[in-house]
Amino acid sequence: MTSLLETRGLSVSFETPEGPVHAVKDVSLRIERGTTLGLVGESGCGKSTLGRAILRLLPENARISGSVIFNGQDLSTLPAKAMRDLRGRNIAMIFQDPMTRLDPLMKIRDHFIETIRAHDPTVDVDGAVERAKKVLADVRVPSDRLGMYPHELSGGMRQRIMIALCLLFNPALLIADEPTTALDVILEAQILQLLQSIMHEYNMAVLLITHNLGLVAEFADQVAVMYAGIIAEEGATVPLFREPRHPYTQGLLRSVIDLETQTLYSVPGSPPNLLGESIGCPFYARCEKRMDVCKSVFPEIRLVGEDRRKVACHLY
Amino acid sequence: MWIGIAIVLAIILMAMLAPFIAPFDPNTKVANPETAPGGPFLMGTDRSGQDVLSRIIWGARVPLAIIAVATTMSLVIGLPIGLLSGFVGGRLDRILVLVMDSIYAFPGLLLAIVVAAIIGRGILNISFAIAVVYIPTYFRVIRNHVASVKQEPYVEAAMALGMPRRRVIGRYVLPNVAQSIPVIFSVNAADSVLTEAGLTFLGLGLPPGIPDWGFDISLNWQRFEASWWATFYPGLFILILTTALTFVGEGLNDILNPLLRKKEYKSVAEA
Numbered sequence: 087m088t089s090l091l092e093t094r095g096l097s098v099s100f101e102t103p104e105g106p107v108h109a110v111k112d113v114s115l116r117i118e119r120g121t122t123l124g125l126v127g128e129s130g131c132g133k134s135t136l137g138r139a140i141l142r143l144l145p146e147n148a149r150i151s152g153s154v155i156f157n158g159q160d161l162s163t164l165p166a167k168a169m170r171d172l173r174g175r176n177i178a179m180i181f182q183d184p185m186t187r188l189d190p191l192m193k194i195r196d197h198f199i200e201t202i203r204a205h206d207p208t209v210d211v212d213g214a215v216e217r218a219k220k221v222l223a224d225v226r227v228p229s230d231r232l233g234m235y236p237h238e239l240s241g242g243m244r245q246r247i248m249i250a251l252c253l254l255f256n257p258a259l260l261i262a263d264e265p266t267t268a269l270d271v272i273l274e275a276q277i278l279q280l281l282q283s284i285m286h287e288y289n290m291a292v293l294l295i296t297h298n299l300g301l302v303a304e305f306a307d308q309v310a311v312m313y314a315g316i317i318a319e320e321g322a323t324v325p326l327f328r329e330p331r332h333p334y335t336q337g338l339l340r341s342v343i344d345l346e347t348q349t350l351y352s353v354p355g356s357p358p359n360l361l362g363e364s365i366g367c368p369f370y371a372r373c374e375k376r377m378d379v380c381k382s383v384f385p386e387i388r389l390v391g392e393d394r395r396k397v398a399c400h401l402y
Numbered sequence: 403m404w405i406g407i408a409i410v411l412a413i414i415l416m417a418m419l420a421p422f423i424a425p426f427d428p429n430t431k432v433a434n435p436e437t438a439p440g441g442p443f444l445m446g447t448d449r450s451g452q453d454v455l456s457r458i459i460w461g462a463r464v465p466l467a468i469i470a471v472a473t474t475m476s477l478v479i480g481l482p483i484g485l486l487s488g489f490v491g492g493r494l495d496r497i498l499v500l501v502m503d504s505i506y507a508f509p510g511l512l513l514a515i516v517v518a519a520i521i522g523r524g525i526l527n528i529s530f531a532i533a534v535v536y537i538p539t540y541f542r543v544i545r546n547h548v549a550s551v552k553q554e555p556y557v558e559a560a561m562a563l564g565m566p567r568r569r570v571i572g573r574y575v576l577p578n579v580a581q582s583i584p585v586i587f588s589v590n591a592a593d594s595v596l597t598e599a600g601l602t603f604l605g606l607g608l609p610p611g612i613p614d615w616g617f618d619i620s621l622n623w624q625r626f627e628a629s630w631w632a633t634f635y636p637g638l639f640i641l642i643l644t645t646a647l648t649f650v651g652e653g654l655n656d657i658l659n660p661l662l663r664k665k666e667y668k669s670v671a672e673a
Contacts, residue, residue: 143562146492174564187559191577200573204565251563 088158089116090291095152098139107360109135111315122292124306132315133295137261141173175205178252182264184245188236195232201251221250242273256288263295311335314357314368321395331397333373403653409646417462448622448632461613468529468598469591475533480540488548489571506538511600518606532597536590547579581658592647599640615640
């Protein structure tokens with residue numbers, strides 16, 4: 087059986103007046119049905135761009151190459167109309183900032199009605215409201231919230247409503263772009279529990295985009311570590327956390343406060359500028375284990391160790 | 403703002419009730435030419451002996467009709483292309499902005515004169531001539547507003563939920579930019595009163611026999627010293643209507659633009 091979603095050599099670059107910015111470079115990932123893939127990396131490493139590239143939700147100056155295979159279907163060749171219908175129906179997406187993701191001039195009810203009727207114009211208003219009530223119950227939101235405007239609701243409530251909007255058509259994949267970053271810790275736990283139970287209920291796969299390693303450790307089956315547009319390391323969560331192989335992953339995992347010594351390690355330097363072409367390993371300048379070869383030769387992905395984990399590093 | 407609305411409503415009412423409240427027929431000679439104000443002729447008579455007051459009352463109809471038609475026309479044309487241009491962006495946007503800017507670069511009255519001269523007389527034609535002048539105003543304001551609303555996270559979220567473009571524009575973008583429409587509408591209306599009067603003053607646009615403020619001024623201004631009233635009163639009404647519409651526009655702007663209102667409170671508090 088094929089994977090639910092597979093990207094093959096997916097690259098995204100943005101045309102800018104200074105030249106192309108390569109945000110995502112040759113990324114090949116797989117997500118199996120009903121599983122969670124955690125995509126981690128620093129700000130600006132291209133993880134959100136990757137999520138949007140799957141849904142073809144990028145601005146006009148974006149150039150996408152490579153392919154995205156969803157359920158055996160190549161999304162990169164799909165006509166715009168079919169792609170539109172697929173969004174929200176087969177693949178849905180939630181975002182980091184629930185406070186601004188609902189139209190301030192539209193009642194919650196109308197968000198549901200619009201979304202349902204965009205995909206199925208035969209549903210009447212009453213039918214749409216019924217379906218809205220059903221998914222709202224699944225995300226534990228009282229149905230009297232339907233008559234409210236977004237500003238009357240808290241951030242956690244709005245994120246639940248965003249999730250409910252995504253659940254309407256029982257999509258096979260949910261792209262969650264930093265779904266809890268804007269929420270406090272308690273709400274974060276609630277939303278994550280909710281996502282987890284909904285995943286099982288709806289048998290949904292999740293692409294969890296985050297910079298929060300703890301979240302990934304707890305939540306994801308597979309982890310892909312992204313750096314400067316490339317996948318540095320990818321594998322099953324537990325072994326990857328237990329024994330990180332890429333120097334960047336090692337650095338990331340060390341960047342957690344040590345209570346004994348009260349020190350916080352940080353990976354030195356900052357990510358490279360993605361403008362223009364680059365040669366060699368993108369992590370070269372910050373790497374503690376750099377070698378001469380890293381400067382000039384781009385590290386291809388190789389399968390490392392007995393668990394055959396994907397690592398893009400010349401060390402192996 | 404309420405003063406403005408009251409005056410505009412009063413003038414609309416006056417125009418609608420013209421057949422009942424005008425003391426004389428506006429197009430007949432009812433007295434000696436250039437009779438001074440007083441007696442049955444509150445505002446005197448003009449050089450053809452027609453009652454100035456009656457002509458002003460009847461003459462309100464034309465500007466009002468033209469403003470209504472012209473501003474509506476420019477809204478109906480300017481709004482959709484503004485929405486489209488702002489949302490779609492790219493080459494279409496650049497072309498439309500260029501076209502609109504070149505229209506905008508012309509002085510309004512000059513442009514209206516050219517259009518009026520090309521398409522000929524008639525209320526509808528002159529409305530169109532004026533509409534052309536104001537389309538770019540709608541276009542620019544709406545287009546820029548759309549371009550910023552388009553970046554709002556809720557628009558992206560709606561797209562991510564599979565909303566078709568047309569629906570996103572209609573249901574999400576339009577209501578969020580609609581607040582700027584009433585302000586442009588009333589400001590344009592005020593301006594179009596002047597453009598209309600200017601056109602009719604120059605003898606363009608209206609077929610003869612229709613009482614109109616601008617036209618009356620052009621008929622009588624050379625006799626200003628002998629009969630100032632025949633020129634003064636139509637001019638006064640043009641002034642009143644323009645000022646009233648401007649008041650409405652400013653008032654709406656204050657309401658729809660809370661930042662400005664806050665400033666006002668602040669200055670009151672300081673005083």
